Amino acid sequence: MITFVAALMLAVTPPVQPFTTPSADGYVLTGQADEPEGHPRGVVILVAGTGAFDRDVTFGRSGTPRDRLFADLAERFNARGMTAVRFDRRGVRHGVPPSEVIDAAAAPTVTAENLSADVGAIYDWTRSDAGLGARCVVFFVHSEGAVHVAGLAKAGAPEPALIIGMGAPLESKVSAVRWQSTGRDADSLAMMDTNGDGTVTNDEVRANWMNTPSAVFGVLAPFLHPNGAWTPADLAQLRTTQAALYEQAKTAAMALDDSDPYPSAAAPAFSASWWKSWMTDDEPLAARFARWRSPMILHYGALDSQVREDRQRAAAEGILPDEQVRFVSHPGRGHSLGTEALLGPVDAVIADQIADEAAAACPG
Incomplete structure (x- = not known):
């Protein structure tokens, strides 16, 4: 028999739709769609930055649930009527003991090309009738996540309603590293x-x-x-x-073979091909995003240790129209818009601002 408290929890907990979908090379991606109460007004696809991240993107040391950056943001998107689509990066397992998180066998396939193709597969599933059938899609990208979404723009994928960036690069990969x-x-x-x-x-x-x-x-x-x-x-x-x-x-x-594990055989999070792309890919990401007319709202912390706002403004100049991109500066905040130079959690006020921006792009 369900108690009153349990029934109340069931009533307020957003439904979760687990999903799998194949990428272009057949690799099966896993994730979940956190759905709001009632009919969703749109969908936000959350794309993580550099790291062996699962769908939660745990990237903080506050010791609170808010260290799970994407899980926390998903709740805020849900509260505004948006479905949040979160997925496990290729080669990463969710909900398993720490020793089993990394799928070493997948490391040779963790390439720049495949990571963009993976985001494309998630985007296709989100818009398909077999998936969520979404008609209004927003991308939220953190750091390297912008690289993968820019790859979709370069490949001619349909334009999303909005791109929201957190510490998102517009300069080239070579320039950033x-x-x-x-x-x-x-x-x-x-x-x-x-x-x-x-x-x-x-x-x-x-x-x-x-x-x-x-x-x-x-x-x-x-x-x-x-x-x-x-x-x-x-x-x-x-x-x-x-x-x-x-x-x-x-x-x-x-000098590495493209299929070599990176950073090491003991910690095979990527392929050497992925790492080499950061030494050779010198096309500004701004030029790839310019293939779309989608509006962009890009948030940068003044303490950001990885991506500097002034460099991204310079990269956008003359490539992305001023009316397409809005830069939002946050004093005293870092790469994940928290109080540290790199780690989160995201400042709660900023997190709510981001959720508001996403919801405004999909009026329903």
Whole structure:
């Protein structure tokens, strides 16, 4: 016999529709559609960034359920009448013990091309009569998720109603990784120069390093100069040194066989082909998105350790019309729009703002 409390919980818990659908190469994708009460006004497909993420996208250390970024956002979309479609990245299992999460046998197939094709398969299922039969679809993309959706635009897929980005790149993959490898530290040190005299003292570093992209490493020592301050010449030398290290890493990457596991055989999350694409794919993502006329709302945190808003604005200039893209800046927030440079949870006010934006794109 169902108790009153249990019956109430059943009444308010949104229905979940598990699904499977094949990708272009036959790989079977798994996920779920979290449906709102009543007839949905539209669908949001959530596309995760870099990592071995399942449909929940656990990417925080608050110790609360809100660390499951996509599960948390799905509830907010549901509350506004939107179905949330979440899926497990190729090679990742959901609802299993940690030791079984990674499907090592799938690693050779985790390529840039297949990851875009996977999103395309989810998009097709969402719009098909055999799936959800959706007529209004919004993409929510986090970080590398933008790469995969841009791949759909390049392939000529139908335009979605809206693209919402969180730390989403518009520059090329090469440009993004090169900055992370050779520009992030020097740029962060320059941000610590609070008096603007061109020299960054160790006192300035101590006072400001946690408010820069390089806070992602969580280690202060490498940013303290042995002479007590970084001069302009020191910063230039840092860029030169890291550029040389980047070239060494690129050479090592290009020597790998495309099907080799990456980052290692012990942790086979991707194929080497995927990693090599970040060293060779130099087409700006803005140019791929420009094949669509879909509006874009792109959210960036000022502390973002991976994707810098100013670089994305520059990448969009002259390619994406101003009326197509709206940039939204968030002081004191990071790559996942939380208080940390990289991790979530997403600030609750911003999460609700994103959910409102998605619902507004599908008037019902």
